Amino acid sequence: GINDGRVSEAFSMAEMRQTRSQKGGLPLVGQKPAVTPSKKSKAALSAATVAQTPLGRRMIAGAMGSMTAEASTMWLDTVKVRLQVAPAGAPTSLVGMLVFVAKTEGIGGLFGGITPALLRQASYPSIKM
Numbered sequence: 001g002i003n004d005g006r007v008s009e010a011f012s013m014a015e016m017r018q019t020r021s022q023k024g025g026l027p028l029v030g031q032k033p034a035v036t037p038s039k040k041s042k043a044a045l046s047a048a049t050v051a052q053t054p055l056g057r058r059m060i061a062g063a064m065g066s067m068t069a070e071a072s073t074m075w076l077d078t079v080k081v082r083l084q085v086a087p088a089g090a091p092t093s094l095v096g097m098l099v100f101v102a103k104t105e106g107i108g109g110l111f112g113g114i115t116p117a118l119l120r121q122a123s124y125p126s127i128k129m
Helices: 002-022 039-052 055-084 094-105 107-111 114-128
Strands: none
Touching: 055 094, 055 107, 055 114, 094 107
């Protein structure tokens, strides 16, 4: 019947889990792995992985990560600088200055100077490697 198929399917899954665990594969839920890698071996594995990754791919990944971080925080840096050089009578809070810049200069005003910032971030990780 229908139940026979479900029972045999469930049984075979249990057998597979048990076999995998006995062979040193992934541990079952609630079990600790038989061998825990040391910090030294984790560092060696990480270094080996980095060494296997082509330099160009690492450079592109570093540049993209830095550029994403720069673009994500550019508006915050702009508001911070505006607060530092604000004349008397200008907003003195982060949100107040954010709204003030957005109203007076538009949203683009929050991202003024992003091109040189992105170019700097694109080149810096490549040179750093």
